[in-house]
Amino acid sequence: MTATLLRAERARKVYGDKIAVNDVSITLTDGDTVGIVGESGSGKSTLGRMLLGLSRPSGGDVLYDERPLREVLAGRRSALQFRRDVQMIQQDTSASFDPCLTIRQSLRIPAQVLGGLDRARADECIEALAPEMGIAPELIDRMPTELSGGQRQRMAILRALVVRPRLVVCDEVISALDVSVQARILNLLKRYVRDHGMGLVFISHQLPATAFITDELLVMYHGDVVERGETDRLLTAPASDYARGLVEAYRNLAAP
Numbered sequence: 001m002t003a004t005l006l007r008a009e010r011a012r013k014v015y016g017d018k019i020a021v022n023d024v025s026i027t028l029t030d031g032d033t034v035g036i037v038g039e040s041g042s043g044k045s046t047l048g049r050m051l052l053g054l055s056r057p058s059g060g061d062v063l064y065d066e067r068p069l070r071e072v073l074a075g076r077r078s079a080l081q082f083r084r085d086v087q088m089i090q091q092d093t094s095a096s097f098d099p100c101l102t103i104r105q106s107l108r109i110p111a112q113v114l115g116g117l118d119r120a121r122a123d124e125c126i127e128a129l130a131p132e133m134g135i136a137p138e139l140i141d142r143m144p145t146e147l148s149g150g151q152r153q154r155m156a157i158l159r160a161l162v163v164r165p166r167l168v169v170c171d172e173v174i175s176a177l178d179v180s181v182q183a184r185i186l187n188l189l190k191r192y193v194r195d196h197g198m199g200l201v202f203i204s205h206q207l208p209a210t211a212f213i214t215d216e217l218l219v220m221y222h223g224d225v226v227e228r229g230e231t232d233r234l235l236t237a238p239a240s241d242y243a244r245g246l247v248e249a250y251r252n253l254a255a256p
């Protein structure tokens, strides 16, 4: 049996009188790929941030290896372990890499600090992983501003993978990119996940892209999970009105 890696148990987040996430439970074991979809403001990022320990639940709990995350993060060693196991990739912004460092220097930081590698081993690891993200070796020594948005986003993925995490939480990682670049990144990430048995939480408001890369979907609406289940089933036979509307909207969009 695969052990539970990360679990939200009736996790709730309240901002003032706004319930951003309403008692959501989710269990992630190694290799699980789960998509979180729903319209803007439905609570996807807030749930993701709670899973990553970046936002403390107002109610319920998030557990890592069955231990409350706040306890895990309070210990130096256990916090390091968590940060190595569970990585985050966010939408590329110009601030996502330090503008004063080359990409290589930025990538070495997690490899050395979290992965405990020396500089030579960190470089080996970066160079071995680069082809898996379709990155030409010469790009690694560029400054962040010398890369295109798509190249920089693949570097951000590489930075998360360099510590060989068990789970990666992606929040709108392809939304700002053009469609051909989106497809390339989705394919590379999908292959990596399959080849390495890595877990993935893929947060996006783009249903087709999310469905392509995940086995399970969680559909959120106003902080609630209105439907969840196997991706294929949810796409072909959505049970809730909201999920049906979402699926139909994309089906109509795809029609000529």
Ligand SMILES: Nc1ncnc2c1ncn2[C@@H]1O[C@H](COP(=O)(O)OP(=O)(O)OP(=O)(O)O)[C@@H](O)[C@H]1O
Pocket: 015, 018, 019, 020, 038, 039, 040, 041, 042, 043, 044, 045, 046, 047, 205
């Ligand atoms: N730090 C915050 N302070 C106050 N309200 C917040 C905060 N973060 C999120 N919210 C509110 O919580 C709700 C959920 O926001 P969240 O960012 O999780 O949505 P989302 O599904 O990720 O949306 P999007 O698709 O636009 O990224 C929204 O109503 C938002 O305004």
Ligand SMILES: [Mg+2]
Pocket: 044, 045, 046, 171, 172
């Ligand atoms: Mg969001």
